[in-house]
Amino acid sequence: MHKSQLTNDSSMSYLSTDDTSSEFKEYPYGKINVVIFFLFSLANSAYLVTFAPIP
Amino acid sequence: MTADTYHKSKSYVNLAYSLTNVGFLLFALPTNKSIESKGVRITIQLSVIFLILGLSLRLLINNGGFNFYYALLGNFVASLGRSCSTNACTKVSVKWFLPKNRPLVSSILLLGAPLGTILGYQITTFFITTADASLPTEMIKDKMFSLMFYEGIILIIMVIPAIVFYKDDPPTPTSSTSVKMDRDSNVKE
Numbered sequence A: 001m002h003k004s005q006l007t008n009d010s011s012m013s014y015l016s017t018d019d020t021s022s023e024f025k026e027y028p029y030g031k032i033n034v035v036i037f038f039l040f041s042l043a044n045s046a047y048l049v050t051f052a053p054i055p
Numbered sequence B: 001m002t003a004d005t006y007h008k009s010k011s012y013v014n015l016a017y018s019l020t021n022v023g024f025l026l027f028a029l030p031t032n033k034s035i036e037s038k039g040v041r042i043t044i045q046l047s048v049i050f051l052i053l054g055l056s057l058r059l060l061i062n063n064g065g066f067n068f069y070y071a072l073l074g075n076f077v078a079s080l081g082r083s084c085s086t087n088a089c090t091k092v093s094v095k096w097f098l099p100k101n102r103p104l105v106s107s108i109l110l111l112g113a114p115l116g117t118i119l120g121y122q123i124t125t126f127f128i129t130t131a132d133a134s135l136p137t138e139m140i141k142d143k144m145f146s147l148m149f150y151e152g153i154i155l156i157i158m159v160i161p162a163i164v165f166y167k168d169d170p171p172t173p174t175s176s177t178s179v180k181m182d183r184d185s186n187v188k189e
Helices: A029-049 B010-037 B040-062 B067-079 B083-087 B089-096 B099-110 B112-127 B130-134 B137-165 B176-188
Strands: none
Touching: A029 B010, A029 B040, A029 B067, A029 B083, A029 B089, A029 B099, A029 B112, A029 B137, B010 B040, B010 B067, B010 B083, B040 B067, B040 B083, B040 B089, B040 B137, B083 B089, B083 B112, B089 B099, B089 B176, B099 B112, B112 B137, B130 B137
């Protein structure tokens, strides 16, 4: 079990703050999420200025 | 040109942008709460519903006596979900990336908003420009509908991957901070 998950037990008051631990790792899907979210963000701003060039 | 075509003052046309800020402000805090308690995926889905509803309302721009009011209402409804794209950036980076990469990822995600406005300008000028002002009113209205329609299609295509493929959590946490965020959101529920 993951170290930080062990410390997540309600009977323990200590929570590790060692974010640099080598036990943590990134997953490639994170990059897909970034692309997806970026497109979502682009779309959510594009309609704001529809009438700006043609007032 | 829009003001003349729909017999409204320019302040109405400017209102189309101002209303999007009102929508953003109204739902900024509830969206933040939803991101924390329900997760980013569900919040994105709600946001997309508002966006599709708003863009659909704008298609009624040439209908009846309300014409341009539909565009104002559409912009307002679509903007109710806009706060998700700004508020969830840090959540995405904390959940999926190691602490050393988070500032870069958050910055990239935040760039979406200004780049989106540039895209919005370009889409409009592709369909209609101020040079078309000399055309008959009915022709301008047709062009305006084409703009609403194709912009709607383009933007909906862009948000579909978010509602289908976005994942809230990685298989294991990326840091103890990420674990703490999970624990806090569970406690709140």
